[in-house]
Amino acid sequence: MGTQAQILASPIDLVRTLISTRINSSKFSDFVTEIQKKIHYKFNDHELLYLAFAHKSNNSDNYERLELLGDSVLRLFITEYLYHQYNKANEGELSREIQNIVNKDQLAELATEMDLIKYLDFKNIRIEDINLKPSISADILESLIGAIYLDAGHAVTQKIIEKIFHKQLYLKKFIGEKDAKTTLQEYCHSKKIDLPLYKHERVKSPDHNPIFHVTCTIDKLCINIGVECKNVAEGHKITSRRVLERLKDNEIHKNNISRKK
Incomplete structure (x- = not known):
């Protein structure tokens, strides 16, 4: 019966078993502690935090879905912030300012400052490649935001985003200026x-x-x-x-x- 249960186990169950094994390791515990210090938030679900750093090269269940969610959440929160902060700005100015803040280059720069790629779980990729590293760094930041949103909800995520992007969100006389x-x-x-x-x-x-x-x-x-x-x-x-x-x-x-x- 035990053997049959193992055969019938779904792929996601097997992944969760693998994650649980890692979560119980001291190395993973250090990883959780370090990330939580960086973002000033303690995760309730450590599986979500792991998935935010799980690259597809080493994991069938990886950060890509969280990255997609994080991208949408980030754009929504930045748009909402700018909408209320600059009530006289027109649609074009708001659009350009949003793009100035959440473009991949900017995300990669912030992720590099936080040294997020240090915690990536990957296999057989040239992580130090000067073209690949910025792209993955930006992806990780988005997936981390997605994980925070699922774990903490709207209000907490908004505060964390405002802290991470505080330099980009400082009050300006004009917004939407072209770079x-x-x-x-x-x-x-x-x-x-x-x-x-x-x-x-x-x-x-x-x-x-x-x-x-x-x-x-x-x-x-x-x-x-x-x-x-x-x-x-x-x-x-x-x-x-x-x-x-x-x-x-x-x-x-x-x-x-x-x-x-």
Whole structure:
């Protein structure tokens, strides 16, 4: 009878058994403690917390569903916050500000600051890959928010989101301003030239504090600007801003020459 019960056990039951084994380990206990300190919240359901960090490479039951939920929850809460905080902002300004706050680059940056990828349960993937790491980091933050929402509900999740995103939610005089990267892309569209080409590579630096060389190139305008920074997303912003400054200087110089003529 015991053998038959094992045969009839569903996949999710087997996964829960595996999770329970991990939950009872001291290593998992340390993981729970560290994460809870980072977010200032104690989970009621440790299985949810585990799933938030379970990558599909090592788990049939993984964080993808939580990630989807977390993305929706995050967008709803950020939208609600901005809607009430800026009651004179129009739909376009609200939309741009939401995107400025919850885009993948921004999420990856926040997740990196929290060092969430350190706790990922994975197998046979190059976790330190400079293209893969930011993407997975952003996914983990969304899945963690999804897990918090299921475990704690609306009010607690809202407070945690406001703490995590406090730098992005500080009171501004204007919202929805276009970031430098978007502005530069729109400039290229208006001039009917190819979009900026961004490249990055990791320079020699310690694993716990990686440094990247990021470049922005517009071949048609003979512009190539590079910077070294701690993450690729920030490098895109900085190089885009400097290219815009270069374009502005070029335009001023061109106008000065025209006046002299």
